[in-house]
Amino acid sequence: MSKRGRKEEKMGRAPCCNKGEVKKGSWTPEEDKILVDYITKNGHGTWRSFPKLAGLRRCGKSCRLRWTNYLRPDIKRGAFSSEEEQTIFQLHSLHGNKWAAIASRLPGRTDNEIKNFWNSHLRKRIPNKNGTLQTNPPSKSTDIKFTLPPWENIRKEAEAETRLPMDPMLLSPATGISDGNNFLHEWGSGDEEPFQKHMDRDKVACLIPTPRPIKFESDSVVTVQAGPYFAGTSTSESCDQGIKEHRRFFKEEAEEITNAESQNSYEPENASDITLDLLLDFPNDGEYLQYV
DNA sequence: AATTTCATCAACCGCCAGGGA
DNA sequence: CTCCCTGGCGGTTGATGAAAT
Known part of the structure; x- marks a missing residue:
């Protein structure tokens, strides 16, 4: 027929x-x-x-x-490890709800499983604009503390690497944090103005996806939380400085990757490297680099 | 002990992109 | 070039069990 x-x-x-x-x-x-x-x-x-x-x-x-x-025989069942959690946080900060893309970086895990895990566990740990967590009263089994967010482990890890040692004064908990997805949206739009206004209005620096802590000189009031999301409360001036440093950081990392690739020797080995690898896959086909 | 509320997660639904005819 | 089929994706639903009252 x-x-x-x-x-x-x-x-x-x-x-x-x-x-x-x-x-x-x-x-x-x-x-x-x-x-x-x-x-x-x-x-x-x-x-x-x-x-x-x-x-x-x-x-x-x-x-x-x-x-x-x-x-499928290659499915990995059971609880997510802390390493997997960290990787999911990092990948989500870059890709948003692209579960298939995230799953492709976690062998043995499916997009559905990661999506469920995010919605039922991890999403709650992202603070909202009020500085409170997006969660109902936590269950007994859930250890959620605003002063110790899940990416604290990543910060400690990065600190241990001594690539970007943190100034202790920068590590006090952030008290007002905007939503990461909003930031990603605005960041991805390439329009800086809404982002600046957003910060000025709320006196909140930002929630910037970043694979490692960012160190920058601060004024007397800035506080910074670093990890998959970089966040801070600050004056407008220190916000600007933080963003500049953030962009410099990403630019340097991108250059590192470019150099390594030109030598045909870049092999992702751990969660941080995977995240850096992902920078090249960032939405808009790497166009984000123009804002760095 | 019974009932209600809440959290989890397997499964479904609708939409979309890619490829072939 | 158009149309259709298929697989894949992300959002949502609903069944179930656990916890709270």
């Missing part, structure tokens, strides 16, 4: 499966076994035709999801 003929046969978008015949809801162990056995022997082929071939009363899309998210 010609495509045009098929088009005339059924107008509009064809449903991915016959809703009346497919089963929905949780998968049973029997269904899982059928799916895994079939793929092991034959591969999945075209997902659309997979359920019929495998003998499952499921939508092909549902089969694909079940396989890619839960039954």
